[in-house]
Amino acid sequence: MTTLSEFSVSTCSGTAKKIYSAGGKTDWINITGEVQKAVASSGVREGVCVVFVPHTTAAVTVNENADPNVPRDINFALNMVSPERIEFAHSEGNSAAHVKTTLVGPSITLIVTGGKLLLGTWQGIWFNEYDGPRTRKVYVRVLGE
Template identity: 50%
Template sequence: MQTTLVVPTTKNKELVDISSAVQAEIDQWGCPDGVLFLFVPHTTAAVTINENADPTVQTDLIYALTSAFPDHPAFRHMEGNSDAHVMTSLTGSSETLFIENGRLVLGTWQGIYLAEYDGPRKRRVILKCLPG
């Protein structure tokens, strides 16, 4: 089973919680147990798992990344988004999760996020479930 989520972003840099949308796809598939692969086919967006109970964590992560990797005049990439490429490389373009009894296996406070580093744009997240 495979599908693609289209995730619109509204800011240049933000984390968008896609946990509900991912779970909705699993519900639609009826995949009771298995492994879920998430892949973001972009060079300036990523996917990550982090806390979803306190939205300030998302703000703090973006703040930390932009502080550590500001858009710098020394970057040579002509598009002017080298900082986004660096952040994507660090965050990663994929995640692997387990599905048990039709539910994503996440920690109590965890959520799945599309990490936008060069928006706003429409981003794609490819989901593939291997039944187990």
């Protein structure tokens, strides 16, 4: 049994959603609810859930859901780990964002049990924007029984 869902996220728009901005280009959006909804509507009770971002300057990660300073701190650190570099050759000027996508990853596989995502107490699913503002897409594949 399997389903495929998709939803959109609008990044770097509004103050409520903006976690930490490197020149207004980066953002973390909590997508736990949307993914949970895709799992619920799939009818799968026991299986897996793949969250996939079809972009090359964005990513998906699982990290703390409680204190907003955590995503802010991680986003800040990612900007330190992958700064703009004078040696970059890509003419669009967003290579630092592409680097972050490869470090964090555009895909994460979660476990579904009892018809719900299995997540730890503090875990949430975060869409990472590294080159916004943009309207982005997220795909959710649920597979199981």
